[in-house]
Amino acid sequence: MEGQEAASTSNHFLIPEEKGQVCCDEWGDSQDDFLVKVLEDSESAGTQRKDECGEGISNTSFEKSTFGNEIKHKCALSGHQDSATSDSQLEPLQAFRHGYLWVSDFSSQAWCEQKLHYSYTAPALVQETPAMTQGSTLHLARELAAHDKVDVNVTSNEDIWAIKVINLLMSAQGFLNGQALAREVPVFGAPFGLDIFIVGLIDELRFDLDQYTVDLSDLKTRTSSHMPSRSQEAQHRLQVMLYKKLFDDLVQGKVAKDLIAKHLRLRLDSQFGEGIMTHLKSAGIECNTLSELLDFTYRRLQSCTCVNKLSIEYVFQDTGETLGRKEILYDEDDLRQKFVESIDYWMGRRPPKGVEIEEAWKCHRCEFVDICEWHQRKTEECVERNRKNACV
Numbered sequence: 206m207e208g209q210e211a212a213s214t215s216n217h218f219l220i221p222e223e224k225g226q227v228c229c230d231e232w233g234d235s236q237d238d239f240l241v242k243v244l245e246d247s248e249s250a251g252t253q254r255k256d257e258c259g260e261g262i263s264n265t266s267f268e269k270s271t272f273g274n275e276i277k278h279k280c281a282l283s284g285h286q287d288s289a290t291s292d293s294q295l296e297p298l299q300a301f302r303h304g305y306l307w308v309s310d311f312s313s314q315a316w317c318e319q320k321l322h323y324s325y326t327a328p329a330l331v332q333e334t335p336a337m338t339q340g341s342t343l344h345l346a347r348e349l350a351a352h353d354k355v356d357v358n359v360t361s362n363e364d365i366w367a368i369k370v371i372n373l374l375m376s377a378q379g380f381l382n383g384q385a386l387a388r389e390v391p392v393f394g395a396p397f398g399l400d401i402f403i404v405g406l407i408d409e410l411r412f413d414l415d416q417y418t419v420d421l422s423d424l425k426t427r428t429s430s431h432m433p434s435r436s437q438e439a440q441h442r443l444q445v446m447l448y449k450k451l452f453d454d455l456v457q458g459k460v461a462k463d464l465i466a467k468h469l470r471l472r473l474d475s476q477f478g479e480g481i482m483t484h485l486k487s488a489g490i491e492c493n494t495l496s497e498l499l500d501f502t503y504r505r506l507q508s509c510t511c512v513n514k515l516s517i518e519y520v521f522q523d524t525g526e527t528l529g530r531k532e533i534l535y536d537e538d539d540l541r542q543k544f545v546e547s548i549d550y551w552m553g554r555r556p557p558k559g560v561e562i563e564e565a566w567k568c569h570r571c572e573f574v575d576i577c578e579w580h581q582r583k584t585e586e587c588v589e590r591n592r593k594n595a596c597v
């Protein structure tokens with residue numbers, strides 16, 4: 206059970222040290238999110254990470270790869286099935302993301318859903334660029350300026366998720382102790398009661414004790430010295446609004462523990478391993494299980510306050526200079542509508558969509574353009590329309 210106040214570790218950011226017996230899928234997420242952040246920051250936004258899926262090439266079905274790997278999943282939308290996986294009929298949420306999503310999945314989806322889909326089904330075409338590496342360096346420098354990294358030995362998935370919860374707890378605890386800044390703050394929940402679990406990592410929260418307000422800021426690095434296009438801005442806006450929604454839901458006590466257990470497949474009453482126990486003890490927190498730790502964290506969070514202002518800082522990669530800052534107005538109805546549209550894809554209720562003709566410029570720098578059926582179809586429609594117009 207909980208004990209004393211969490212002690213002076215709020216400027217520490219915990220990272221898992223060893224895999225131990227941990228399931229690789231779960232282990233990979235913190236790194237994965239980091240890579241996703243980097244990928245998003247590059248100007249060819251919308252590309253995601255590589256994964257172990259084979260490479261399928263259709264809007265409605267995964268087919269035998271023409272690039273090397275076997276296909277491992279069958280899309281729930283498809284009437285076809287890969288011979289190697291006759292027992293697998295998974296929607297994208299399960300096939301690509303093991304049952305829960307990252308905030309970055311939604312912002313990538315906002316750029317081009319078809320591209321997001323290909324990033325899972327044709328991962329060999331995704332390439333990490335120097336811009337991504339540079340973006341990661343800038344993020345890391347900011348993070349290390351705010352706290353030290355502390356390795357913690359983990360032996361189970363419950364331990365790994367405990368680390369996320371502890372990092373969230375330390376941010377809340379820091380604010381309650383008068384600290385003004387927290388970076389890389391984990392958030393999670395199932396917004397809008399739609400039973401889709403989302404995990405995210407907020408770049409920066411600033412707490413003003415006098416006003417009792419929390420402001421959220423996201424860092425985007427750019428390879429050009431210009432501010433982003435409208436499409437990029439829309440993508441970033443969705444991302445920070447979703448961060449706010451997740452944080453606010455936690456502060457308002459809307460994230461039930463059994464929801465976490467169900468979606469993350471965790472045993473809330475399982476005893477933490479030695480690494481986590483030692484760390485909790487040194488921080489003055491007497492919790493032995495995720496259930497106890499969540500109770501403790503929720504109580505601290507609920508003494509905090511919801512996010513007040515949202516902003517995005519754009520930084521030029523070459524110089525590290527700030528290009529500008531965009532204030533974002535939170536619009537919950539808009540967020541809900543976009544969220545509902547997005548999850549239809551993840552739940553396999555519709556195939557992925559590519560960009561509309563007005564945004565065809567995105568295709569010119571897309572690594573999937575040569576295999577993209579959506580692009581091919583739109584091009585053919587265009588040619589046909591032009592042919593008919595010419596005949597009139």
Ligand code: SF4
Nearest residue numbers: 317320559568571577
């Ligand atoms: S080619 Fe165009 S429509 Fe196809 S995935 Fe790329 S950006 Fe999307």
